[in-house]
Amino acid sequence: MASTSRHDWSLHRKGPVDQARHNEKVKEAIRQNLPEIIAEESIITSDGKRLVKVPIRTLEEYRFRFNPNQGKRVGQGDGDSKVGDVIARARPGGQGGGGTQPGDQPGVDYYEAEVTVDDLAELIFEDLGLPDLRPKSTQEIPTEEVRFTEVRKKGPMSNLDRRRTIMENLKRNARRGMPVLGNITNDDLRFKVWEQEMRPSSSAVVIAMRDASGSMGEFKKYITRSLFFWMIRFLRTKYQDVEIVFITHHSEAQEVDEEAFFKMGESGGTRVSSAYKLALEIIQERYDPERWNIYPFHFSDGDNWSDNDNRLCVELVGKLLEVCNLFGYGEIREGGYTSSLMSAFSAIKDPRFVIVTITEKRDVYPALQKWFSRGGMAVG
Structure with a gap:
């Protein structure tokens, strides 16, 4: 049998x-x-x-496979290889084929x-947060914090605790006289159980400013919306009750709702100072710096109306920095030129004035990382 x-x-x-x-x-x-x-x-x-x-x-x-770079061979015996020896390497010079040209190497699936x-x-x-967030005297926003509270035998695989699973497997095998890792069973699996706790954090307002002038073409408009899409999602994910003020500007600035902020078309000339003046007015009327952490962010192509307005912008940025934790300016470029506004901003040496330059789509993520780095953040 x-x-x-x-x-x-x-x-x-x-x-x-x-x-x-x-x-x-x-x-x-x-x-x-x-x-x-x-x-x-x-x-x-x-x-x-x-x-x-x-x-x-x-x-x-990982699996063993025949070496495609060698001819047919037959052999037997132990050979002279040792543990750690490199058996074979990919042959350089093979062509995978590109465009309409043929190749002799397999492609990447x-x-x-x-x-x-x-x-x-x-x-x-996962590694982002509002920089330099300080405790304020009144009005706090609760912030989500994840804590692992216990370990269980069942749970989603995404919460698998590998270290404890390996330890359970080793202990079980040791009881059977084989203190080695192997033959992992469901009984060995251990899962972390986490809970979301709300902890108080200082109140914050973000002032989002978008250049809606006629010089903002399709690419610039797309990059601006992409950055603000993730910025706003980040703020609402991490900080439950953070306030967001939306401002658009061409030659004049106006406060708008979120839908208009993303959907408003581009037209007219550019007077950047109008947005900064409106931001200062809103702060003075509604957001006392003694009670609020304030973060203005502005996106533009830097194609401003005049040098006089550029100088006024530098002055207004200085006033905003007196009441803000951080001011982020993002300039979107198509080409290697430096705008007159960017040249004027080079005179500002305050480390809380953080500039990012974006020339292609892949610059969006580094911009978010630069603005929302956890480094130096003091959370109350």
């Missing part, structure tokens, strides 16, 4: 562990390609709820991973 007692049932238990490893590799692949991914138009124009398809390079399992905008936001925002 055939016996099945020696069958290795551990092969059937590797699914959860392999799934967790695969999910982590997908996350890492997305993380490495965030500069390209977050500026995709399909994401910016989405409602923020639907699935987004992200191209990911195929994640292959890609597949489309479906992720939600929330999944992307989690990866984008």
